[in-house]
Every structure is written in C-alpha cells, then in structure tokens.
Amino acid sequence: MATNGDSPDTAAADTSRDPSGFLSEIIGAPVTVKLNSGIVYKGDLQSVDGYMNIALERCKEWSDGKLVRSWGDAFVRGNNVTYISADNA
Amino acid sequence: MHGRLAPRSRALCRQASGINCPPASTRLPTRRRQPHHGKLVDNQEIAAMSLPPLPKVHHPLLPLELVDKCVGSQIWIIMNNHKEFVGKLIGFDDYVNMVLEDVREIDPQEGETRMSKILLNGNNICMMVPGGDGKWVDG
Numbered sequence: 687m688a689t690n691g692d693s694p695d696t697a698a699a700d701t702s703r704d705p706s707g708f709l710s711e712i713i714g715a716p717v718t719v720k721l722n723s724g725i726v727y728k729g730d731l732q733s734v735d736g737y738m739n740i741a742l743e744r745c746k747e748w749s750d751g752k753l754v755r756s757w758g759d760a761f762v763r764g765n766n767v768t769y770i771s772a773d774n775a
Numbered sequence: 776m777h778g779r780l781a782p783r784s785r786a787l788c789r790q791a792s793g794i795n796c797p798p799a800s801t802r803l804p805t806r807r808r809q810p811h812h813g814k815l816v817d818n819q820e821i822a823a824m825s826l827p828p829l830p831k832v833h834h835p836l837l838p839l840e841l842v843d844k845c846v847g848s849q850i851w852i853i854m855n856n857h858k859e860f861v862g863k864l865i866g867f868d869d870y871v872n873m874v875l876e877d878v879r880e881i882d883p884q885e886g887e888t889r890m891s892k893i894l895l896n897g898n899n900i901c902m903m904v905p906g907g908d909g910k911w912v913d914g
Contacts, residue, residue, distance in 0.1 A: 703846075703865055703866035703874070704866040704867065704868055704874065705866065705867070705868045705872045705873070705874055705894050706868070707866070707874075708865070708866070708874045708892070708894050709894065718890070722856070722899065724885075738872075738894075738896055764896075765898070767896050768854075768858075768895070768896055768899065769880075769893045769894060769895045769896060770893060770894045771878075771890040771891075771892070771893040771894075772891065772892045772893070774891075
C-alpha cells in the first residue's frame with residue numbers, strides 16, 4: 687500500500703483509463719470538485735495527489751447552485767472530496 | 776497395520792478436498808498386504824481401485840475481477856449517503872476510485888446532474904451494480 691500519498695501502483699499505466707491517467711489528463715483544466723457536504727468548488731485544477739488532496743486556482747465556492755465566495759488559490763483536503771469532474775471533457 | 780495405512784487415507788482426504796498430492800507410486804511401497812482381502816496388490820491396482828476423479832476446481836470470481844469485467848460498460852453506483860451515480864466505467868484503481876463517463880448523479884434532494892467525465896472517490900461507494908441504469912429491476 688502506498689504510504690507517501692501516491693496512487694497505488696497500477697500496472698502499465700493505461701493513460702486516461704485509470705484514475706491517475708485521468709488526473710494527469712485534466713491538470714490545468716477547469717474542474718468541478720464536489721465535497722461530501724454538497725458544497726461545490728469550481729476552478730482550475732493545479733494539482734492532485736494520491737489522497738485526492740486538490741489545489742485549485744481561481745476557485746469559486748458554490749452551494750445550492752448559488753455562488754457563495756471566490757477564493758484565489760485553494761487547497762481542498764482529499765478526504766472531503768466526493769468527485770472531481772472535468773468541465774470541458 | 777492401520778497405523779501404516781493412515782498416510783494413504785490422509786492423502787485421499789486431501790485429494791477429495793481438491794488439494795494436489797503426489798501420485799500414488801510415490802506414496803506407497805511397491806507391494807503391500809491389504810488388511811481386509813489378505814492378497815497382494817500393487818500400486819496400479821490401488822490407483823485404479825477407488826480414487827475419484829479430481830474435482831474440477833474453478834475459483835470464484837473475485838470482487839475486483841467483477842469490477843474489472845465492467846470496464847467499458849454501464850454501471851450503477853450507490854453511495855453510502857443515498858446518492859447514486861450512473862455512467863460508463865472507464866477505469867478504477869486499488870481503492871476502487873472510479874473514472875466514469877457520461878455520468879448522471881442522482882441525488883434524492885438535488886435531483887439529477889449530468890457530467891461528461893468524473894473521478895469518483897471510492898471512499899463513499901457502497902455498492903456497484905453492473906449494467907444498472909438507476910432504476911429498480913422487477914423480479
């Protein structure tokens with residue numbers, strides 16, 4: 687099991703088929719991150735690690751479909767993340 | 776005499792349970808007097824006597840093999856907070872984080888949301904139904 691936060695080793699990284707491939711594909715792109723609480727963060731995906739910790743640029747917080755706040759850069763701790771969705775895939 | 780036969784009966788048990796054991800010729804001395812019949816038999820006769828054919832051991836489909844079979848097809852994912860996702864499974868990892876395409880997120884409160892491609896955190900996944908379309912199946 688990975689201890690350094692890297693994704694578990696998936697043999698012969700079939701790019702974009704497995705989660706790590708998908709993530710490397712959408713780095714830099716606009717994404718929607720939904721948390722378990724239902725809060726949505728939209729922004730440009732700066733980086734992700736194996737814990738699904740996420741760094742977002744131009745981050746905007748949405749709740750119940752309404753814009754709540756605008757952050758600049760934001761770090762989202764991975765355990766709260768339900769999904770990461772590519773906005774223009 | 777019985778004590779000397781014990782290894783063979785153990786071997787038979789092992790064979791019946793599907794565990795491989797060495798061929799009879801390596802387990803028995805060449806000739807031996809059977810206690811009940813009182814006549815000499817050799818290894819081939821013993822081998823032909825009563826060994827049932829080895830049962831066909833086919834291992835069951837492991838859970839993650841089932842998920843792997845679903846790659847490329849439609850699946851229905853039920854989260855442990857009553858939320859559901861329906862979409863095409865593109866890939867997954869050891870944590871069962873899943874990459875899904877053409878996804879419908881079904882929330883009892885918020886209704887349906889559509890997304891083209893997502894990475895779903897495996898932490899809150901409760902159940903996965905291959906081929907499911909988000910509707911209950913009768914029967």
